[in-house]
Amino acid sequence: MIRPLTRVRRLVGRLAHSTLAIGAVEFALTAPFLILLYVGSYQLMDAISAYRKVTITARSLADLATLNETTTQSGMQAILDGARQVMTPYSTVGSSLAIAQIAIDHSGSPSLIWVCVNSDSPVCSTSSSALKISDIAIPADLKNPDTYLVYSRIIFHYKPAVAGTLIGPLNFSDGIFMNPRRSPSICLETGTDANNKPICLGQEAS
Numbered sequence: 001m002i003r004p005l006t007r008v009r010r011l012v013g014r015l016a017h018s019t020l021a022i023g024a025v026e027f028a029l030t031a032p033f034l035i036l037l038y039v040g041s042y043q044l045m046d047a048i049s050a051y052r053k054v055t056i057t058a059r060s061l062a063d064l065a066t067l068n069e070t071t072t073q074s075g076m077q078a079i080l081d082g083a084r085q086v087m088t089p090y091s092t093v094g095s096s097l098a099i100a101q102i103a104i105d106h107s108g109s110p111s112l113i114w115v116c117v118n119s120d121s122p123v124c125s126t127s128s129s130a131l132k133i134s135d136i137a138i139p140a141d142l143k144n145p146d147t148y149l150v151y152s153r154i155i156f157h158y159k160p161a162v163a164g165t166l167i168g169p170l171n172f173s174d175g176i177f178m179n180p181r182r183s184p185s186i187c188l189e190t191g192t193d194a195n196n197k198p199i200c201l202g203q204e205a206s
Helices: 002-017 022-066 073-085
Strands: 096-104 110-117 147-158 170-178 187-192 198-200
Touching (some): 022 073, 022 096, 022 147, 073 096
Antiparallel strands (some): 096 110, 096 147, 187 198
16 A cells, blocks of 8 residues: 555655646636737727827817808818818718807807708708707807807717627717807808808808
């Protein structure tokens, strides 16, 4: 009985001090965590990049619009299309880009003059279900009487590149206010009157 026990002890001792294949075992234990960490880091950086693009796109949309004194439906369509290119390489299919001009009356109350939305037809009108004046939170310090504001907004449907079906699409949105730069307001021209003066959408009465 002594010899079998001695052999067992020696075998256990060798196994306890053996380092053969220990690297493979450690790799097998840590690999799933390392892969998950790498994939998660990539997905997080991609989502941050997409959100930064959303912010830049909202600013570009307002920037381009406020450079005009007058514009047209086709002009606003070109501005919306141009702003969409800023989102490259992300697809804007199903996303909403909108820009609106807001009038602040003498009492500081806002009203929508015109709004242009990439998914609407016509692109520009005096109202849109995609962007209402009640949807726009205007800071109090911007409600200066008898002034105009231009507001741009983008709602981007982000689809994660990794585990998209597990995480699901995410909505990134951003908006920005600017004042018209070259005139008190921007005339979105719909035609001319009998005196060959431009008729401005939402301001026909004036």
